[in-house]
Amino acid sequence: MHVIHSGNVTVNTQCDYAPVTEEMGVRLPLLALLAKEPAHGYELKQALEQTFGAAYPSPNIGQIYVTLGRLEKDGLIRAVAVEQSSRPNKKVYFLTQQGREALIAWADGPLEGPRLRDEFFMKLVLAPMTGIADRGALINRQTRHFLGLMRELHHLSETTSPDDRYAHLLIEGAMLHLQADLDWLERCREELT
């Protein structure tokens, strides 16, 4: 899978936009939301959606509760039960001092620059040696594939509400990464074919 890492946000330029909102991916957003004010699980889900708009692979409520459980076990948040008149008690979560420190450490820390985990580079270098593939053909195929992804991002941009600024910035970022990859392929072609 071709993935570009940028700190804790990973731009997935591969076609299979797998829903990757695993437990880890929800931790920091939840901590950040709880730093603002205590909230219960469903409120957190709504706040995530409101904050990120389409720029967030919306997690289901189950994922959120699982993550909250783990954050609580790690001592980063705590829960208090709030009585409700006609319904079962609901748990309101709040950030602990330890949680606040974890959040600050994350916010203050520098992020790694984008990094190419590039299997294609290995192919490009190794394939001609073994005689199993032609470099020009490899570059062409990869270029076409990336152009197809670029086209998808265009499509995505057109179908995303113009008001959703975060989503547009995210898409633009992905496009710029892809653009750099394509420019690099062109350089490979100039140098190697």
Add this chain to the structure above:
Amino acid sequence: MSEDPVVKTVNPVKIYQNGDVPVPAVRGVDLQVEAGEFVAVMGPSGSGKSTLVHMLGGLDQRTSGEIWISGKRADTLSESKWALLRRRGVGFVFQFFNLIGNMTVADNVELPALLAGASPREARQRREFLLGELGLAARADDPPARLAGGEQQRVALARALAHEPSLLLADEPTGNLDTRNTRDVLRLLSQVHKKGQTIIMVTHDHRAASCADRVISLLDGQIVDDAPIPAARRGPRRNAGDVIELRG
């Protein structure tokens, strides 16, 4: 309408003379573009991509080979016949826009339509549509010099499309534009393409190229790849969130 390809080239070669040294810019690019196609021509600088479209528009004489536009041999035309062909059937937009300074934006855009035989009313409606799409309706009465570079570029695109040419040649149409202006230009290109406009666009910008449905890559004056861009996949609705992966 004939079913001839809008553009067909047979082994066109362009050699520039640099002092005593012949410099081949295009070395036999066989090309066929059908009506309604949107083709992006890409390649590093010096690969011959601009020279190629200049030859297609009659702005550069080919050294040898043949160029056919809509079934008619074009490379043997005189300068004035070429001008006539461009006036009727070819729109050209460059990185530098060559707008007429002592005419308003509106007149700049309407002129090619009038020259091609449109009525004043048709020319005006077309102009209003194009400037509207490019967010320039409010600038119609200004002289071009009062516009920013990005705005002038968009006016140049509107002008190139004013007479509904059967072929639009665009040489780096987003070359000097910022992100927002680029988006407007690409949106208009996509839109006229959907209505059947044939477009050949030279660009070094892959984001622009991905709006085309076919990309030709040049290197050293020759085609190294010519392929359709895979269509965006249909399927479950995606949104921007699907582009990222969040990790803790």
